[in-house]
Amino acid sequence: MAAGRAADLARFLQDNARWLVGGLVLCFASSFGQTFFIALFAEDLRLELGLSHGAWGSLYAAGTLASAAVFMALGKLADDVEPVRLVGYVFVGLALVAVAMANVTTAWMLGLVVFGLRLGGQAMMTHVAVTITARWFLATRGKALALVSMGHPLGEAVLPALAVLAIATFGWRGAWWAVAALLVLVLLPLSLTLLRRPRIPLGRPAAAGVAAASRGLGGRDWTRAEVVRHPLFWLLLPGFMVSPAFGTALLFQGAHLVAVKGWPIEAYALGFMAYAACSVVGSLLSGVLVDRVGAARLLPFYLVPLALSLALAGTVDRAAVVFVYLGLLGFGTGFGFALVAALWAELYGTAHLGAIRAIASGVGTFATAFGPGLTGLLLDQGVPIERQLVGLGGVTFLVCFAFALLAVHIRRLQRGLGPAPDRA
Template sequence: MSRVVLRRCIVRGRIQPARTSDVRAPGPRATAPNSRDGATPRHSASHDNRSRTEVPMVSSSVGGVKSPRFFYGWVIIACVWVANFVTVSINPLVFAFFLDSMSVDLDVKRSTLVWGITIRMISGGLFAPYLGRIVDRHGTRWPGAVAGLVVGLVLIGFAFTSNIWIMFGLFFISGLTGFSIFGGNMLTMVPPASWFVAKRGRALSIATSGQLFGTATFAIAAALLIEAFGWRWAWAIFGIVAIVGVVPPYALLMRRRPEDMGLLPDGATSLPVVEVTSAVASPTPTAPVASATHREEPDFTVAEAWRTPVLWANLAATTLLMVAISPFLLFRNHYWTTLGFSPTLIAIGVALDPFSFAIANIAMGFFAERVPIRFTGVIGGVWRGFGMLPLTLGMTWPGSVVLHNVVWGIGSGTTSVFQTMMIPDYFGRTNQGAIRGSITPIMVTVSALGAPLGGYLLDAGVSYIAFFWGIFLAVTVASASFFFQKPPKHAPAATDPPTRMPTST
């Protein structure tokens, strides 16, 4: 008697007929060649006294799997790119250009004003678990359209606000959208990871580059608009741009997953692999070696992910990075101002940061498809360390602004590859929104204290050089820990058997 087990595999291309040479005796753990760091898929083959043979099915447009000439996933990437581009105006790097003008006009200290960023991060972190589950279940189409409208109206609201408490309330509302909140931006991180698996590195990098080019563009635009029209008009213009850039694309073009449109991730054209299991005992049990044309995905639930040490390690390292980097991005502009550097030079330097970020991010996205992704986190930390030297060493020549931003951008872009790919690569696509949402409250709430803490330290008389050395130490420790964050091992669940077709004799 034989049993036929049907299992869907993610494929990179057409599946070639199985050969006798494609089987081998199992060791302690059968690992797919394309599984980085030896990650064990959730539904890996068990090594018992049964022989297995893979029976591939021919690529076709039947059986619900289309063979598209153009993969719709790239439309999804375009929508996310635009959304990332137009919603960066509220992130700390761009907001830094508004600090001086707003603090004078509203008659508040800079350390008080940056509490708005903290409040925004906290509200985004607290709402992230709910937003993550909404995105996993319903997709990002209508949640994204509504969020785009809300964030645009909030930015316009800044233009009419004269009370700091009303502004704090607007910051709180903007955080609920998840846009431009690291770890909480489900509406732009989940779609690329859902539509791509084998090409996930490049897809996420291209989508993320929208935020980077947007930061460069809006940093320069903020400096010019504030000087020409004032900070209120600058916020109003940014709000209109956010609404136009997010609402129509998400409402008209965004879709949840390729399977909802009868497609496979990455634009693959192969149908599922059929695995035939024989119940006849074999003296030399064998298991098929995973073909180089496909890559199985892990599939963790939220509870299972929380039981893995790597999730806790990544949460601690990422939180430490965010605590350190948030005040750094906010106050480095003021440091350069105290050295007598012109606002134009600072704006150009800050604009170069996201450009170098984007170039490094895209390049390392391709690189991460071929090596363990944790290496990108370590390499990024090295670049960031070198980028800190002009500040920690107290360089006062104007070129140090450009040097710092270019090198820092390369490091940030490289590290970002690991941070964006880690959840879907280590824990799977199915629950990535819920898993990311479950860690965001802790990560964002703790790291949100970084901006006001940095402001209070500087207001209390701590020198900028000591401030920068503290950030350098935090970045070094967190980045070094990425090297040890290997994919979790996930044994097959006894209560989660494969789907079986009727038996035959």
């Protein structure tokens, strides 16, 4: 049986390599707008521009909030614009922002750059990857999303060390010039080559090269207007804000936590290897389980790794815990990627998935601003980071119980589904 599954996976990878690798490249490129990467430059930026912890956190929060607001409008482009063209726009825009970061001289300019990095990298790059993958794969959606999401841990595994090396060699500004060159000269041509031809799921006729959608609750495709009037959407959304808010805060304050605990910075950098490895495991496990039992059944377990990570980071002083709490954080991040993306498609279909995800992901981006902003302000008020993390962990455990109740409600709604979608 194991040999048969391995053969099936090998065949799946062989048949779909171009689309899977193309999505993976997009997720990897999103790293340049992710908190873990930007935070590597935090001390240089604060010192050069004379920013306090609270000022930097607030500036980062403001840029992120602005990007979330704009993303809610731009996210619909994933439904309306040809994927390969949209990919080109996003790559060029992100490269231009990287050039701007290399030349930043004032706090207000830094705020604009943060806005651009968060919009082009963290928001749009990931959004395009998830939307086209969820639309192009039906029966194997969970597996495909899990494999595409490998671009995130790949970036988390290799980019921190490369960034530190680039900063030591060229300075922090030179490192951002290198980012711009990598985006335009390597990642853009690669992604355009891989994604120029859409994947058509078997049994799904498509017009103009666009795959038909799979349906959601009630056996139909929901519009964005219908989704925002559906109570379930608003019940789920606050819980989905927890991971981006609290996980981002934990990463954003990582350098400060290391200093307070007295841990070697080298141990923290190596901890991202554990983060990346566990993210891969979590994502693959989630992808398999989503295809087998559905995303709704996994909801109660989604935030457990994050809750444990926050609790350990706040209470344990031994340096070895870095590998444990970052490993748990990575596992939870990977596990949630395929789960959340697949859940929206299961509930509301894929015809308008770009517009629907734009709202949900935009709110999630708002949450990534909330975490760093709150923790930075509390630090300025004298609240120790350890105490903050313990409190955030407690809130996360409570949300796990709320998700367990919602999972039961979702299963009841899904019993009224129409005919199963065609398999592909």
